[in-house]
Amino acid sequence: xxxxxxxxxxxxxxQERLLAWLRKxxxxxxxVQELKVADEVFPYEPIREAxxxxxxxxxxxxxxxxxxxxxxxxxxxxxxxxxxxxxxxRLIAAEIDxxxxxxxxxxxxxxxxxxxxxxxxxxxxRLRDYLNRRFDPSGRLVLxxxxxxxxxxxxxxxxESWAGSVLCHQDARDALDNIRRWGFTDxxxxxHPEGGIYSWWDYRMLAFPKNDGLRIDxxxxxxxxxxxxxxxxxxxxxxxxxxxxDHAPVIAQFDx
DNA sequence: ATGGTTGCTTAGCAA
Numbered sequence: 010x011x012x013x014x015x016x017x018x019x020x021x022x023x024q025e026r027l028l029a030w031l032r033k034x035x036x037x038x039x040x041v042q043e044l045k046v047a048d049e050v051f052p053y054e055p056i057r058e059a060x061x062x063x064x065x066x067x068x069x070x071x072x073x074x075x076x077x078x079x080x081x082x083x084x085x086x087x088x089x090x091x092x093x094x095x096x097x098x099r100l101i102a103a104e105i106d107x108x109x110x111x112x113x114x115x116x117x118x119x120x121x122x123x124x125x126x127x128x129x130x131x132x133x134x135r136l137r138d139y140l141n142r143r144f145d146p147s148g149r150l151v152l153x154x155x156x157x158x159x160x161x162x163x164x165x166x167x168x169e170s171w172a173g174s175v176l177c178h179q180d181a182r183d184a185l186d187n188i189r190r191w192g193f194t195d196x197x198x199x200x201h202p203e204g205g206i207y208s209w210w211d212y213r214m215l216a217f218p219k220n221d222g223l224r225i226d227x228x229x230x231x232x233x234x235x236x237x238x239x240x241x242x243x244x245x246x247x248x249x250x251x252x253x254x255d256h257a258p259v260i261a262q263f264d265x
Numbered sequence: 266a267t268g269g270t271t272g273c274t275t276a277g278c279a280a
Contacts, residue, residue, distance in 0.1 A: 018280080019272055043280085045273065070273055071280095117280055125279095157280095211280085213269035255271075255280080 010106065010263045014040040014153035014226055015247075016114070016209075016256035020073075021045070023254055024052055030247060031059050036260065037079050038105055040112030040153035044073030051075070068098035074112045074154070078105045089132075089139045099132070102143070108234070109144060113154035118175035126175055129157070133184035137191055146192025152229040155209075155256065158185040160195065163204025164224035176223055194235035196228050196261045201241070208243050209256045217248055228261045237264040 013036040017023040020041065031039065039061075044051065048067040056063050061077040066087040076082055082103035089100055099114045113136065118129035144150050158181045162168040171177045189195060197206075207222025216222065230238060241261040248257045 022272065043272095071278090119279085211269080212271050215269085252271090 010038070010108070010265065011036045011260060012038045012040075012110070012151055012153065012228060012263065013258050013260040014042070014112070014155075014228055015258035016042040016155040016226060016254060018043050018254040018256065019045040020052065020075075021050075022252065024055065026247070026252070026254075028055060028059050030244075030258065031061065031077070034244070034258075034260065038110055038151075039077040039258075040110065041075040041077060042073075042112065042114035042155045044068070044075060045070060046073055064101055064103045066098045066101040068096075072098045072114060074099060074101045074114050076101055076103050076105070076110055076112050078103075078110075080106055082110075089135050091135055091138065093135060100136070100139075107149060109148065109150040111150070111152045111154075113152060113156070115154065115156045115158065117157045118181065121173060121175055121178050121180075129175065130180055130184050133181075133188060137188050140188070140191050146231050147233070148231060149233050150231045151234060152188075152193060153227070153259075155226050156185055157225050158182060159223040159225050160185055160189075160198070160227075161204065164207070166205075166207060166220055166222050170221075171223065176225055189229060192231050193229035194232070194238075196230050196235055196238040197224070197241040197243070197259060199235065199238060199241065206243055207245075207257075208259055210248060212255050226256055226259045228259055230261070230263070234263055238262065239264055
């Protein structure tokens with residue numbers, strides 16, 4: 010089973026690249042973030058023609074997440090479904106081939122100390138509560154997405170210039186680690202302990218040509234799956250060429 | 266020196 014995650018930064022702007030990538034890579038499951046479309050504007054038809062079902066939690070202009078899959082998803086649940094009054098579409102879950110899949114788009118947080126940063130940290134705590142309510146670490150669960158956190162300085166090309174940013178701040182790293190410690194393995198880290206491989210480069214300041222990147226997109230798997238993860242990688246070719254997303258897809262391969 | 270780009274929507278926000 011091949012599972013990917015990709016922040017496409019608008020599914021309409023990225024439609025042709027997304028379809029070409031699905032044809033090339035043929036993942037069984039792709040978690041997508043930053044659709045930037047309402048449900049009724051989602052391009053169901055071309056994705057279906059490419060051979061994929063789509064479970065969609067859309068939002069006009071901002072956010073929006075989906076799970077694309079070869080086999081039909083069941084038990085689709087949108088949002089964190091907690092007490093908070095939160096209109097932002099940042100999470101969707103489904104069951105595919107007896108495996109639970111969650112596609113998450115963690116808030117960016119703007120700058121440390123801002124209201125948006127507080128919302129980011131709170132959202133990550135709500136995600137941890139959501140995992141506790143809905144799942145068991147001994148089950149088959151993959152949590153994928155744009156976490157907007159680089160777990161370690163190994164995951165940052167220029168750690169000194171990103172120190173204290175919302176992507177690297179200790180409180181954000183602690184919040185991410187708290188989610189991971191619920192019962193996940195970061196399967197990319199498992200296969201690339203040396204670091205130096207990134208999933209996001211700012212559009213500005215020639216960040217990609219300078220490889221000023223960070224690894225902020227992750228595939229977290231529970232033990233029954235992490236123990237069967239045979240490889241993981243980041244397709245940085247997708248950051249090149251005409252109208253790329255600012256994120257590259259992360260892919261993990263599992264036996265069974 | 267505090268820069269720069271992209272996308273959605275149409276000048277301002279979010280990333």
